[in-house]
Amino acid sequence: MKLTLKIWRQGGEYKKGQFVNYQLDQVSEHMSFLEMLDVLNEQLISQGKEPVAFEHDCREGICGACSMVINGHAHGPLQGTTACQLHMRFFRDGQTVTIEPFRAKSFPVIKDLVVDRSAFDRIIQAGGYVSVGTGQAQDANAIPVEKDQSSMAFDAAACIGCGACVAACPNASAMLFVSAKVSHLALLPQGKVEAKKRVLNMVRHMDLEGFGNCSNVTACEAECPKGISVDNIARMNREYLSSVFASDED
Amino acid sequence: MQLNGNIPEGSLAEKWTRYRSTVSLVAPNNKMRIEVIVVGSGLAGASAAASLGELGYKVKCFTYHDSPRRAHSIAAQGGINAAKNYRNDGDSVYRLFYDTIKGGDYRSREANVYRLAEVSAAIIDQAVAQGVPFAREYGGLLDNRSFGGVQVSRTFYARGQTGQQLLLGAYQALSRQIALGAVEMFNRHEMLDVVLADGKARGIIARNLVTGELERHGAHAVVLATGGYGNVFYLSTNAMNCNVTAAWRAVRKGALMANPCFTQIHPTCIPVSGDYQSKLTLMSESLRNDGRVWVPKKQEDAQAIRESRKTALEIAEEDRDYFLERRYPAFGNLVPRDVASRAAKTACDEGLGVAPTGLAVYLDFAAAIERYGRSKANTLGIHNPDHATIIRLGEEVVSEKYGNLFEMYEKITGENPYKMPMKIYPAVHYTMGGLWVDYNLETNIPGLFATGECNFSDHGANRLGASALMQGLADGYFVLPYTIGNFLSNDIRTPKIDPNQQAFLDAEKQTQERIDKLMNLGGKQSIESFHRRLGRIMWDYCGMSRNAEGLQKARGMILELREEFYRDAFVPGSAKDFNPELEKALRVADYFEMGELMILDALNREESCGGHFREEFQDEGGEAQRDDQQYAYVAAWEYKGWEEEPVLHREDLVFENVELKTRSYK
Numbered sequence: 001m002k003l004t005l006k007i008w009r010q011g012g013e014y015k016k017g018q019f020v021n022y023q024l025d026q027v028s029e030h031m032s033f034l035e036m037l038d039v040l041n042e043q044l045i046s047q048g049k050e051p052v053a054f055e056h057d058c059r060e061g062i063c064g065a066c067s068m069v070i071n072g073h074a075h076g077p078l079q080g081t082t083a084c085q086l087h088m089r090f091f092r093d094g095q096t097v098t099i100e101p102f103r104a105k106s107f108p109v110i111k112d113l114v115v116d117r118s119a120f121d122r123i124i125q126a127g128g129y130v131s132v133g134t135g136q137a138q139d140a141n142a143i144p145v146e147k148d149q150s151s152m153a154f155d156a157a158a159c160i161g162c163g164a165c166v167a168a169c170p171n172a173s174a175m176l177f178v179s180a181k182v183s184h185l186a187l188l189p190q191g192k193v194e195a196k197k198r199v200l201n202m203v204r205h206m207d208l209e210g211f212g213n214c215s216n217v218t219a220c221e222a223e224c225p226k227g228i229s230v231d232n233i234a235r236m237n238r239e240y241l242s243s244v245f246a247s248d249e250d
Numbered sequence: 251m252q253l254n255g256n257i258p259e260g261s262l263a264e265k266w267t268r269y270r271s272t273v274s275l276v277a278p279n280n281k282m283r284i285e286v287i288v289v290g291s292g293l294a295g296a297s298a299a300a301s302l303g304e305l306g307y308k309v310k311c312f313t314y315h316d317s318p319r320r321a322h323s324i325a326a327q328g329g330i331n332a333a334k335n336y337r338n339d340g341d342s343v344y345r346l347f348y349d350t351i352k353g354g355d356y357r358s359r360e361a362n363v364y365r366l367a368e369v370s371a372a373i374i375d376q377a378v379a380q381g382v383p384f385a386r387e388y389g390g391l392l393d394n395r396s397f398g399g400v401q402v403s404r405t406f407y408a409r410g411q412t413g414q415q416l417l418l419g420a421y422q423a424l425s426r427q428i429a430l431g432a433v434e435m436f437n438r439h440e441m442l443d444v445v446l447a448d449g450k451a452r453g454i455i456a457r458n459l460v461t462g463e464l465e466r467h468g469a470h471a472v473v474l475a476t477g478g479y480g481n482v483f484y485l486s487t488n489a490m491n492c493n494v495t496a497a498w499r500a501v502r503k504g505a506l507m508a509n510p511c512f513t514q515i516h517p518t519c520i521p522v523s524g525d526y527q528s529k530l531t532l533m534s535e536s537l538r539n540d541g542r543v544w545v546p547k548k549q550e551d552a553q554a555i556r557e558s559r560k561t562a563l564e565i566a567e568e569d570r571d572y573f574l575e576r577r578y579p580a581f582g583n584l585v586p587r588d589v590a591s592r593a594a595k596t597a598c599d600e601g602l603g604v605a606p607t608g609l610a611v612y613l614d615f616a617a618a619i620e621r622y623g624r625s626k627a628n629t630l631g632i633h634n635p636d637h638a639t640i641i642r643l644g645e646e647v648v649s650e651k652y653g654n655l656f657e658m659y660e661k662i663t664g665e666n667p668y669k670m671p672m673k674i675y676p677a678v679h680y681t682m683g684g685l686w687v688d689y690n691l692e693t694n695i696p697g698l699f700a701t702g703e704c705n706f707s708d709h710g711a712n713r714l715g716a717s718a719l720m721q722g723l724a725d726g727y728f729v730l731p732y733t734i735g736n737f738l739s740n741d742i743r744t745p746k747i748d749p750n751q752q753a754f755l756d757a758e759k760q761t762q763e764r765i766d767k768l769m770n771l772g773g774k775q776s777i778e779s780f781h782r783r784l785g786r787i788m789w790d791y792c793g794m795s796r797n798a799e800g801l802q803k804a805r806g807m808i809l810e811l812r813e814e815f816y817r818d819a820f821v822p823g824s825a826k827d828f829n830p831e832l833e834k835a836l837r838v839a840d841y842f843e844m845g846e847l848m849i850l851d852a853l854n855r856e857e858s859c860g861g862h863f864r865e866e867f868q869d870e871g872g873e874a875q876r877d878d879q880q881y882a883y884v885a886a887w888e889y890k891g892w893e894e895e896p897v898l899h900r901e902d903l904v905f906e907n908v909e910l911k912t913r914s915y916k
Contacts, residue, residue, distance in 0.1 A: 012828075028523075028524055029664075030523045031524070032528070034528065038526065045822055049822065053828060057315065058320075058324065058489040058490075059489070060532075060658070062324050062325050062411065063325065065315070087662065118437060121317050121319075121428075124425045128422055129425055129426045132376075132380060134304055134423070134727045135372070135728075137372070137375035137376045137378065140377075140384075140392055145386055150385075150386045151383075154408065154409065157381075157383050161317065161319055185381050188381050
């Protein structure tokens, strides 16, 4: 099939960006979306031009590196799918495909479709862990964990940290990402001890990084490639409120 | 050069305990002044950086990713082994050790493997304490499953995302140390050289991938946790950015590369569909518990399928060859990876492949669906169920077990694997070879350590399933934090390493020259196209089976291609900018040299063992023939210079505790 690609090109964080149109012939329906971009880049290189910079790594939907908005949707039109797992059979011959980076103040553009998501790392550093040093652990079966509870914790822990939730949200809120980690750890006995401190610190840091607030649009859940539920946000709000009231801090 | 593994004295079971009790320590007041660089933030790197930070060392951790959470450990699906014996099925440290030595076709070191088995249980404890949500039973205790090549259930798992959950555990431990200031994290930094001063590894040259600037970083010791070199083959299950540059640059500085020809080809991957293909996707080994592998018996049927004139469903039962069940009745579809891969290749070489490329065999769940369907109907009290009911119930059961994998398969191929057998083909997955290290995980360069897939030490010629996660975390959490003290305790009087000393300036200058050379090639062809061609040579001649003639030919082809690369490749953009093409060029330049060394090693090893199958060394039934008399050694290669022959050093493998036997799965 033939496609018209309308791609956001931007030299760097403080440079002006713009959409540039490219024609691509002979796109196979079996290609992945990123392989289609590979073909475009080979074409650009053969013309002596600079290829489109985009982030990618595992190409099997688990590393969370890919970060692009395709035709208005983070990771593209197919639900529950990262851009790398999206295949060209979901596009039509002659279609125009618009590709732009995840847009949020807290995700500055590095180049073209590549953005800086290190704000997520800093939120995890603010408390997204259990404080257990190597060698301090007791036997793994010492604390039984109810299967359903463990399974719910897993559902939250499946977040790949891609940032699609932020890109999808009109407020550029990171509530789904943060709440997934808060939920994962709060649901397990191992994470309970620090639960109150954790939620306060992570939320405080989320605000510091400039992410917006949640106004229950739930676009985050709709566009999350791993199906992380907004129930996590409700759980985090509950954790947060109870922690605020229990806290001695102001 | 005399290679000394520095194996501690004593019986196998005593070595590690005795070592830990007697190894030199570094006092807390000195740890504060001692700096350690960890390159890589996967399971091996993140666990090491976090643990060293907790001990009080000043750690700098480097990754080329935008975040330490993205390393390819994250993609491991199946599980992690540990000798917990929670099933009461006879598992023990010794049994895990024995299975690993045997699975590796007796080409690994006894003492290292035994230690790995010894610390395995503590990894599970640590991960659970971190909040890793392993699969559990209704009683709330941890669940296990069994994996290829063993007779006990010792594999812990977190759905099909065990690697992801373990990596996030290590990443979170690392994040805690970053917040405490014990670890300084450098995202988007790629190590391009290791710096030696007075014969010791004292730092690295790294390129800031956003600005393109080169940086000099000093430390008292350097740990490479930079993964394997499977991407030499271009197409593999590795992530796109996995590369050999960090390890290869160490080799260029004098570190030895051990057993580079030992590469693992995983039997169940989604086949190549076209020339644009960028990577291959694994379908977990667990599928072979229920899937039956077959090809048509007749070439004309296979051809009809390749030309879309027939489908698998039109091939009658008596016209199918379930070749693993036929050739290996004792293990059937669950033979180890190396054996299953070669059998699939043999079938396709005979013209029986079922994809348009001729390179695919079927993995068929129809029998399992029917079996589970009948069983489920029975459980539900449905007597004389009709066929449609059986299939519906059976598909539900299969979906519970493998739903996410079936979904992934359908996303990629557009075919429904419940209705039509999966098409699979072997693909490069893991590299057992790597930097030579002693018992301390230290290379022959003092102060330079290698952990995880980056070293060669634990898997011999073939790795068993669910052992890679175990090794990466064992090295990082429980081995290196002790063994690095052995080196650093002699360095407590060494002041902060000055990154402005001549050795650093020289290394930076050489790195800059490498970059300038690549930026100024001025040719026409893309870096990617060279990588593809190199990968094709490696796959054709140094892949699932090798022979002397082919290997010789491949060596010539690689040298020609390398010459063409330096004459006609093209790197667009600027070196002082975010430039993924330059990153690729630096890596591909090193792949040429690594690929050539793999071929030399494969030529040297005139036997078949594990993942290394030399066609000249097989029995009448096509099974591998090992030669313990001549090749029970580690082949460690020393780089001698551009266009110089590398020099082989041997470390004899001494087996005091296990008897060397032929692996048979018939």
